[in-house]
Amino acid sequence: MKKNLELEKQVLAKLMIDADLLLESELSENDFVNPTHKKLFQAIKEVGSNLALIQSKFIEEEQDYILEIAAMLMTSGRKENYAELKRLTEVRRLETILKGLQMAIDDDQSLDLIYEKIAQFDKQEIQVADMKEVLVEIVAELTGTVTAIYHPTGYTKLDKYLRGFTPGQLNIIAARPSIGKTMVAMNFLLKQTEADKKIALFSLEMTNKEISQRILARNSGMPVDQMNKPATPEQLDRVNTAMIKLEAQLKNLTLIDSVYSLPQITRMIKYLHKKSGLDLVYIDYLQIFDIKGDNRNLEIGKITRTLKKLAKDLQISIVLLSQLNRSLETRGDQDPKLSDLRDSGSIEQDADIVLMLGRDLEYEPETMKVFIRKNRNGSLGEVELVCKPASMQIGN
Structure with missing residues (x-):
């Protein structure tokens, strides 16, 4: 017990130094046994790392103890401590279940009652869907009384197949280098921001400035390679007009x-x-993730599974950009296939939608082919979009 309390103090000391770690820790008040520790954790959630504000939540007799925790030398407030605290919470939960079951057995209760007790403990951890409610929701969508949520790409021909990206989905946009996966993703997300969607773009390849230059080029029609050079008066007018719209x-x-x-x-x-x-x-792109393990395929699989689960848990759409295998360029038929996905078969397995891009850089550089190679809730197909790579523009 003493060891558990020391562990709680170590974790709290770390959180008092950096409250942003709350999200990483994934802890809750229930992970702390000591009532003062529970109260301190709640205070950190409310006011962050401000020690004065934290202390104001406690009576005078408790404040010295809070200072004692804050003064601890944090040599071990690491991720493994968070995991250990969560493990101890689960152990306590299981001990409670076992005690309840033993009491039920000692009281000679029926098996049905015992199973009911198990379910009561488990339902706090697992959300069970009411099938009737789910079916009613589906029928409501079919009759039009409730509108299903989709995030259209903004491109009519493509949305006829997809309707858009759906909350809870992991979607892939894949291409060989220089084909234009970033350009396509950027045009999708800008169309979606026009529809008042809230979007985060993680660029693992380019800086925020480089991304912003491409957004400005797309909206002004200026070539991207002109963005680092002195502009003409006419170009400045176009940029200023684009800025007003983008604001x-x-x-x-x-x-x-x-x-x-x-x-x-x-x-x-x-x-x-x-x-x-x-x-x-949007995440640009998969192969640039900081991967620690020796087995790249396993690590890529871990990434796609985690992102799929995250999309489902938060009910958001995640669009992950990915490279295709180099072997695509050496074969006669260069239309990309699911087998061309680089590094891991788990990309195909975990994705709900897989869009693959193709462009003939020599003969038809302004024609972007979008191959719908996987569409969990719809049909497959191929559409052509018009693109102007110099200014990052794509049209129907």
Whole structure:
């Protein structure tokens, strides 16, 4: 017990130094046994790392104890401590279940009552769907009395197949380098911000400035390679006009270029979702993730599974960009197939929608082919879009 309390103090000391770690820790008041520790955790959630405000939540007799925790040298307030605290919570929960079951057995209760007790303990951890409610919702969508949520791409021919990206989905946009996966994703998300969708774009490849230059090029018609050069008066007029239009539109777009690992990205997505709400998340791109393990295929699989679960848990759409295998360029038929997905078969397995891009850079550089290779809730097909790569523009 003493060891448990010390662990609680260590974790709380770390959180008092950096309250942003609350999201990473995924802890709750129920993970603390000591009542003062529960109260302190709640105070940190409410006021952050401000020690004076934290102390104001406690009576004078408790404040010295809070200072004692704050003064601890945190040499071990690491992730494993959070995990250990969660493990101890689960152990206590299981001990409670076992005691309840033993009492039920000692009282000679029926098996049905015993199973009911197990279900009562488990339902706090597992959400069970009421099938009647789900079926009523489906019928309401079919009759038009309730509108299903979709986030259209903004491109009519494509949305005839997809209707859009759906909350809870992991979607893939895949292509070989220089084909235009970032350009396509950027045009999708800008169309979606016009529809007042809240979006986060994680750029693992380009800086926020480079992304912003491409957004400005797309909306002004200026070539991207002109963005670092002195502009003509006519170009400045176009840029200023684009800026005015973008000002209101981009209030719903958050750019992040400084996180590369899966834990960082998931933590930031949860933070943004909690802070201001999110409809869609774009991540550019999968192969640049900071991968620690020796087995790249297994690590890629972990990334796609985690993102799929996150999309489902938060009810957001995640759009993950990915590269295709180099072997695509060496075969006669260069239309991309699911087998061309690079690094792991789990990408295909975990994705709800897979869009693959093709463009003949030599003969038809302004024709973008979009191959719908997987569509869990719809049909497959192929559409052509018009593109102007120099200014990052795509049209129907």
